[in-house]
Amino acid sequence: MDAAEARARLSALSDLETKLSELGLHWNGVVREAIDDVRNRTIADAGDAVAHICMPCCGPIMVGDKMQFTTDAEPLCEACAFSWGDMREQWAQTAQAPASEEEAAEAAASLAAYVAHIDAGGSPDDKPLILAEVMR
Numbered sequence: 001m002d003a004a005e006a007r008a009r010l011s012a013l014s015d016l017e018t019k020l021s022e023l024g025l026h027w028n029g030v031v032r033e034a035i036d037d038v039r040n041r042t043i044a045d046a047g048d049a050v051a052h053i054c055m056p057c058c059g060p061i062m063v064g065d066k067m068q069f070t071t072d073a074e075p076l077c078e079a080c081a082f083s084w085g086d087m088r089e090q091w092a093q094t095a096q097a098p099a100s101e102e103e104a105a106e107a108a109a110s111l112a113a114y115v116a117h118i119d120a121g122g123s124p125d126d127k128p129l130i131l132a133e134v135m136r
């Protein structure tokens with residue numbers, strides 16, 4: 001299975017999950033197992049073409065796609081990724097009540113990166129994205 005076919009199949013599965021969720025069937029055991037089975041077989045058949053599955057939308061993130069990792073290292077597709085403005089709010093909250101000196105330093109560094117982005121002509125609505133690499 002090539003990358004385009006894998007993307008199409010995984011996107012269709014994501015759409016199916018959305019529809020099932022709207023019907024309240026999303027967490028039905030048999031349906032859940034069937035979707036996961038087809039998804040896992042598609043990922044296996046696609047070799048290294050699939051980098052990640054987006055956590056919120058369950059859509060495919062193919063190698064070379066733009067993406068983002070959350071602070072908990074969960075993959076997000078470009079559509080689901082947080083903007084600089086979204087993250088600035090989180091960093092500002094963390095900076096006000098950090099749990100540790102390390103967290104305070106990280107928040108300060110992140111806020112400085114935000115300021116640098118804006119100073120360079122960037123928008124709060126921009127999304128800091130990376131290119132997806134082969135899944136490990």
Ligand SMILES: [Zn+2]
Nearest residue numbers: 054057077080
């Ligand atoms: Zn997504």
